[in-house]
Amino acid sequence: MARDERKRPTIYDVAREAELAPSTVSRALSNPGRVSSRTREHVLAVADRLGYQVNSLASALPSGRTHTVALFVSDITNPHFFGIIRGAEHQARAAGCTLILGDTEESPEVEARNIERLGSSVDGFVVAASRMTDEDIEALAGKHRVALISRQLAGLPSVIVDHVDGTREIVEHLAALGHESLVYLAGPRRAWLTDQRWRGLAQAARRVGMSARRLGPFQPTMRAGANAADVALGSGATAAVAHNDLMAIGMLRRVAERGMRVPDDLSVVGFDDIFGSDISSPALTTLGGPFEEVGRLAVDSLLGMREKSREAGRAEQIVLPSHLVIRGSTGKAPVR
Amino acid sequence: MARDERKRPTIYDVAREAELAPSTVSRALSNPGRVSSRTREHVLAVADRLGYQVNSLASALPSGRTHTVALFVSDITNPHFFGIIRGAEHQARAAGCTLILGDTEESPEVEARNIERLGSSVDGFVVAASRMTDEDIEALAGKHRVALISRQLAGLPSVIVDHVDGTREIVEHLAALGHESLVYLAGPRRAWLTDQRWRGLAQAARRVGMSARRLGPFQPTMRAGANAADVALGSGATAAVAHNDLMAIGMLRRVAERGMRVPDDLSVVGFDDIFGSDISSPALTTLGGPFEEVGRLAVDSLLGMREKSREAGRAEQIVLPSHLVIRGSTGKAPVR
DNA sequence: TTGAAAGCGCTAACAT
DNA sequence: ATGTTAGCGCTTTCAA
Numbered sequence: 001m002a003r004d005e006r007k008r009p010t011i012y013d014v015a016r017e018a019e020l021a022p023s024t025v026s027r028a029l030s031n032p033g034r035v036s037s038r039t040r041e042h043v044l045a046v047a048d049r050l051g052y053q054v055n056s057l058a059s060a061l062p063s064g065r066t067h068t069v070a071l072f073v074s075d076i077t078n079p080h081f082f083g084i085i086r087g088a089e090h091q092a093r094a095a096g097c098t099l100i101l102g103d104t105e106e107s108p109e110v111e112a113r114n115i116e117r118l119g120s121s122v123d124g125f126v127v128a129a130s131r132m133t134d135e136d137i138e139a140l141a142g143k144h145r146v147a148l149i150s151r152q153l154a155g156l157p158s159v160i161v162d163h164v165d166g167t168r169e170i171v172e173h174l175a176a177l178g179h180e181s182l183v184y185l186a187g188p189r190r191a192w193l194t195d196q197r198w199r200g201l202a203q204a205a206r207r208v209g210m211s212a213r214r215l216g217p218f219q220p221t222m223r224a225g226a227n228a229a230d231v232a233l234g235s236g237a238t239a240a241v242a243h244n245d246l247m248a249i250g251m252l253r254r255v256a257e258r259g260m261r262v263p264d265d266l267s268v269v270g271f272d273d274i275f276g277s278d279i280s281s282p283a284l285t286t287l288g289g290p291f292e293e294v295g296r297l298a299v300d301s302l303l304g305m306r307e308k309s310r311e312a313g314r315a316e317q318i319v320l321p322s323h324l325v326i327r328g329s330t331g332k333a334p335v336r
Numbered sequence: 337m338a339r340d341e342r343k344r345p346t347i348y349d350v351a352r353e354a355e356l357a358p359s360t361v362s363r364a365l366s367n368p369g370r371v372s373s374r375t376r377e378h379v380l381a382v383a384d385r386l387g388y389q390v391n392s393l394a395s396a397l398p399s400g401r402t403h404t405v406a407l408f409v410s411d412i413t414n415p416h417f418f419g420i421i422r423g424a425e426h427q428a429r430a431a432g433c434t435l436i437l438g439d440t441e442e443s444p445e446v447e448a449r450n451i452e453r454l455g456s457s458v459d460g461f462v463v464a465a466s467r468m469t470d471e472d473i474e475a476l477a478g479k480h481r482v483a484l485i486s487r488q489l490a491g492l493p494s495v496i497v498d499h500v501d502g503t504r505e506i507v508e509h510l511a512a513l514g515h516e517s518l519v520y521l522a523g524p525r526r527a528w529l530t531d532q533r534w535r536g537l538a539q540a541a542r543r544v545g546m547s548a549r550r551l552g553p554f555q556p557t558m559r560a561g562a563n564a565a566d567v568a569l570g571s572g573a574t575a576a577v578a579h580n581d582l583m584a585i586g587m588l589r590r591v592a593e594r595g596m597r598v599p600d601d602l603s604v605v606g607f608d609d610i611f612g613s614d615i616s617s618p619a620l621t622t623l624g625g626p627f628e629e630v631g632r633l634a635v636d637s638l639l640g641m642r643e644k645s646r647e648a649g650r651a652e653q654i655v656l657p658s659h660l661v662i663r664g665s666t667g668k669a670p671v672r
Numbered sequence: 673t674t675g676a677a678a679g680c681g682c683t684a685a686c687a688t
Numbered sequence: 689a690t691g692t693t694a695g696c697g698c699t700t701t702c703a704a
Binding site: 346347348358359362363366367390391393394395396397398399400 | 682683684
């Protein structure tokens with residue numbers, strides 16, 4: 001082990017080489033404007049020549065700014081989150097931050113534990129589809145910067161896709177096809193969206209005179225979709241709205257297995273417009289949304305929190321428009 | 337701002353409360369065995385009572401161990417990586433580490449830049465489907481701990497899924513169906529796997545007396561699959577092996593668009609067995625592999641590098657078995 | 673505008 | 689087995 005051969009240069013090396021104080025180098029590097037432009041350029045040149053790179057750990061320690069944000073999703077294998085992850089990753093990178101990805105595995109405990117564990121080593125948390133209780137989220141938000149995705153909570157910044165308008169669109173689409181009854185195959189009880197979607201569907205159904213029932217809850221997976229399909233088929237309804245596309249695709253398959261046909265015997269609608277929803281057969285009618293944008297905006301409002309929202313009293317709650325993607329899984333209601 | 341109200345307790349607080357030296361607290365917390373069990377328990381109790389939590393940044397600075405690993409994938413929206421990501425996340429968490437996820441967007445430049453940027457703030461890098469040159473990877477490995485996924489390079493730990501056996505299986509499957517000619521729709525030139533897969537296919541084809549041609553390169557996306565389908569159809573071959581499932585699914589769709597049928601007019605095979613490959617119609621015949629395991633093992637060998645491999649002279653190169661999943665996209669060769 | 677110096681919270685020799 | 693004491697590389701008052 002040589003002495004100073006293999007080590008990365010520090011601001012001290014740059015300072016010595018530039019014949020300046022380390023503090024000046026520090027300013028030149030991260031606080032331009034508080035240093036004369038001549039010295040700044042000099043410092044930059046020397047730093048470049050020496051191959052200097054900031055040690056982000058070292059700078060995070062005294063400043064408290066880690067330039068890192070964490071994104072937690074409830075199930076990392078659900079394609080629904082891909083867009084969100086990508087959007088978040090992009091926005092984080094654009095802001096000079098690093099993204100940490102965590103899987104909470106549908107468990108509020110795992111969620112809380114993992115967030116706690118990261119604690120001081122991130123600037124904030126973006127939590128997608130949190131399964132925690134409102135109280136726990138509020139407690140969390142008291143200690144850390146938090147932005148929510150697919151969930152709203154007073155006082156916290158959030159980004160969701162419009163489900164009020166979306167569910168209305170779904171119901172009107174089904175009504176136009178002659179359906180008079182629908183079932184909602186509910187998602188997990190802890191998922192905020194489960195109630196929201198049900199509420200939207202029920203309300204819209206009422207307005208158009210369609211009957212609506214809520215069944216479940218089910219795990220939001222393809223596997224659970226099989227069970228959901230059986231339940232839907234048994235309900236006598238002509239249209240089934242699944243909590244998400246994973247379930248809906250599982251339903252499609254199960255219905256076929258049982259020798260029945262979509263949409264002739266049952267129309268099926270999903271949520272999210274995930275990768276795969278257009279390659280199933282029939283392709284899935286589903287409520288899509290700009291999920292990359294969701295991820296991007298969530299990181300954005302997390303990072304921007306300090307500047308305005310928080311001091312302005314309340315956080316911004318963003319609602320992005322949803323759009324119904326009509327494909328082959330919905331069709332005319334069977335005549336009974 | 338109160339003085340010591342809102343701040344998280346440090347080892348100094350614990351030390352004062354436990355009437356010990358900070359260093360003893362530090363040992364008790366992270367080096368048990370170098371402290372009497374009585375004091376250790378005492379420290380633990382006090383730490384617990386005070387709600388102490390380590391500041392991982394602060395501990396990383398002097399020790400150099402960040403307990404963080406980075407995973408880079410070439411395209412974060414490719415479902416192929418979901419399993420790898422999940423496996424890596426699990427193994428990292430099991431080892432008490434945090435996972436940083438990076439998207440290199442098929443670009444060697446983005447890849448190099450992002451890796452460089454993280455530099456000292458991670459314990460090592462797992463790079464999946466690197467697009468960098470061997471030389472650049474070697475240079476990188478000289479400065480950081482690196483483990484490769486879906487790529488082999490002498491001296492570096494790696495995890496791949498067996499493509500030699502896999503391509504043989506594909507070819508024999510096609511031969512058994514009476515195919516006498518195949519085309520390989522190649523992936524990106526910079527992808528190590530592109531050449532490997534072609535080599536395996538060509539060699540296996542030679543052995544069974546099948547003709548084989550390589551076409552492309554194509555981007556490994558569904559969109560590029562359309563182009564690949566046209567080229568494959570124009571080639572006169574009866575079987576097409578796509579570089580990955582994304583391309584293969586894109587091909588399936590394009591073939592149908594052109595009014596031809598899979599597998600009657602053309603058999604199609606993919607690689608990876610991604611989510612979605614079994615819901616397309618026809619469902620895709622594809623070479624699968626234990627990708628969660630791949631992610632897990634890659635993190636594992638990265639983290640274990642210091643202990644044995646490195647000193648034992650060379651890194652372990654793990655090859656996991658692949659398996660051909662036969663579905664509807666392959667069938668008897670058309671009679672010409 | 674620049675420099676000096678005191679930390680950030682923890683680890684790791686080196687003593688004891 | 690435990691305490692003392694330097695740092696790790698950077699930021700940030702406070703002076704000059």
